[in-house]
Each structure stands twice: as structure tokens, then as C-alpha cells.
Amino acid sequence: xxxxxxxxxxxxxxxxxxxxxxxxxxxxxxxxxxxxxxxxxxxxxxxxxxxxxxxxxxxxxxxxxxxxxxxxxxxxxxxxxxxxxxxxxxxxxxxxxxxxxxxxxxxxxxxxxxxxxxxxxxxxxxxxxxxxxxxxxxxxxxxxxxxxxxxxxxxxxxxxxxxxxxxxxxxxxxxxxxxxxxxxxxxxxxxxxxxxxx
Numbered sequence: 001x002x003x004x005x006x007x008x009x010x011x012x013x014x015x016x017x018x019x020x021x022x023x024x025x026x027x028x029x030x031x032x033x034x035x036x037x038x039x040x041x042x043x044x045x046x047x048x049x050x051x052x053x054x055x056x057x058x059x060x061x062x063x064x065x066x067x068x069x070x071x072x073x074x075x076x077x078x079x080x081x082x083x084x085x086x087x088x089x090x091x092x093x094x095x096x097x098x099x100x101x102x103x104x105x106x107x108x109x110x111x112x113x114x115x116x117x118x119x120x121x122x123x124x125x126x127x128x129x130x131x132x133x134x135x136x137x138x139x140x141x142x143x144x145x146x147x148x149x150x151x152x153x154x155x156x157x158x159x160x161x162x163x164x165x166x167x168x169x170x171x172x173x174x175x176x177x178x179x180x181x182x183x184x185x186x187x188x189x190x191x192x193x194x195x196x197x198x
Contacts (some may be wrong), residue, residue: 030062036075042192044069061139069132094123121157
């Protein structure tokens with residue numbers, strides 16, 4: 001099958017996430033000193049089987065509701081490899097191939113000539129952050145909205161497989177279904193929909 005190289009400067013409209021996490025438990029990665037550019041994002045749609053906003057918890061008169069969240073993927077700030085592309089020198093980890101005759105939508109969903117599809121990640125290695133957006137309502141009626149970091153770490157991607165390694169939790173499971181990515185971390189199930197990066 002013929003393949004076409006897909007290249008784009010990191011940060012242009014691109015995809016979200018993919019496939020099945022590897023079963024092995026590699027050693028915990030060390031945190032990078034700086035993040036690269038945002039290359040992919042998914043918006044939270046479901047938490048533990050409930051569509052967001054959901055999962056309100058009340059304790060001591062304080063009510064917390066999950067409003068949303070994001071699975072954000074970043075390129076590394078620095079890569080050690082470089083390849084020549086029509087757009088100039090780039091990291092080989094951020095040059096992907098798609099079969100000829102395929103189409104790529106703005107959220108990164110690749111549709112093959114036979115009608116099957118998969119999500120394309122612009123770089124095969126990088127870092128990620130998993131956050132929840134929560135609204136806290138206090139007994140006096142005041143409220144605040146804040147983001148809570150659920151996890152962060154490194155990712156590796158190959159077509160149909162995404163492996164997330166959390167800096168503290170060690171591994172997070174990611175499963176692809178169309179443009180949706182299901183994440184399981186610390187016993188909780190989160191579902192994200194791939195969105196376009198502007």
C-alpha cells in the first residue's frame with residue numbers, strides 16, 4: 001500500500017488520542033522541565049458513566065460538580081532527531097504517514113479508502129495533562145470554578161495505540177472508539193471527544 005507523508009508544524013489543527021495502552025509497567029518517567037506546544041486535545045464528555053456536568057458531591061455544605069475537563073497532549077520541548085520535510089527540518093517523531101487516498105479531518109480523524117478510520121496524533125512521543133474543571137458552591141451561596149490536575153506524564157503513540165505513563169500513578173489506560181478516547185485512572189472512567197486545535 002502506498003503511503004503519503006503528512007507533515008505540519010506543531011501547533012496546527014490536529015488530532016487527539018488513540019488506542020490501547022501497553023500492558024507492561026515501565027519505570028516512572030521524570031517530569032520534563034518545560035512543555036512543548038499543544039498538539040492535541042479531547043474534551044471531557046462522560047465521568048463514570050454520567051454525562052457532564054455531573055457527579056456532584058456534597059460535604060459539610062460544600063457542593064462540587066464536575067463541569068468538564070481536558071486530555072491535553074504536548075510535543076516535547078526538544079527532540080533529539082531531525083528529518084528534512086517540504087516545510088523544513090522537523091523532528092522525525094512529528095512526521096506521520098497516512099495511506100494514499102485517505103482524508104484527515106480537522107480533529108485528526110483519518111478516514112481510509114475502505115471507510116475505516118483512526119485518530120492521528122501529530123507526534124509519536126510527548127507529554128500529557130489530564131484535568132477536571134469543577135464548580136464549588138459554598139454554604140453562603142458563593143461559587144468558584146477551578147481546574148484540578150488528575151495526572152500528567154509522558155505518552156508514546158503508534159497507530160491504534162496510545163500509552164500514557166503518569167509521573168505518580170505510573171500507568172493510565174486509554175482506549176479508542178471512533179473520535180472518542182476512554183481513560184481509566186485510579187478506578188475512575190473518563191471519556192473524551194477529540195477536538196480541533198486552533
